Amino acid sequence: MKKSTILFMLFISTALVFTSCKKDEEQSEKERVTVLLTSGKWYYQSFNTSRCFNEDSYWEFKSDGSVIDTWGFEGNSRNLTYTVSEDGKSITLISTAANSSxxxxxxxxxxxxxxxxxxxxxxxxxxxxxxxxxxxALDCVPF
Structure with missing residues (x-):
């Protein structure tokens, strides 16, 4: 009886050790990219060959799936929604106009x-x- 109790306790102890030593789950690529995107404002450095931007030209990704794209020295902007692909290699943006298109x-x-x-x-x-x-942000003044 004593031997079976000891074996049972040994079995339980071993099971507890193995279950408590689980590896933390790694962050998916989608999660990694989303965390980077939502880490604050992203300022324009270049758009094709244009390189003259200031602190008023940026993208700001929010954790709720919205993004603000602000550009130009006049402060033009648009609100969009975004989704990151599962593999983290692409982003889909959707822009809704005032006429719902x-x-x-x-x-x-x-x-x-x-x-x-x-x-x-x-x-x-x-x-x-x-x-x-x-x-x-760049500090460029248009000429």
Whole structure:
């Protein structure tokens, strides 16, 4: 009886050790990209060949799936919604106009890290724009 109790306790102890040593689940690529996107404002560094931007030209991704795109020295902006693909390699943007019409934009992420985001915007016409955003704003004055 004593032997079976000891064996039972040994079995329970071993089971507890194995279940308590589970590895923490790794963050998915979608989660990693979303965390980086929502870490604050992303300032324009270049849009195709344009490189003259200031602190009023930025994208701000929110954790609720919304994004604000602000550009130009006049402070033009638009509100969009976004979703990150499961593999973290693309972003779908949806813009809804005042007349309720929608435009969808597909962004292909070239690279993303804590300080820089590079992507191309692919349009249904077959054209694309290359964009570089960073965590620091440029200080450019148009001439």
């Amino acid at each position: 929608t435009n969808t934009y597909n962004l292909t992420i070239t690279s993303i890290n804590a300080s820089e985001l590079k992507f191309s915007i692919n349009y249904s016409s077959g054209t694309s724009d290359n964009v570089v955003l960073a965590k620091t």
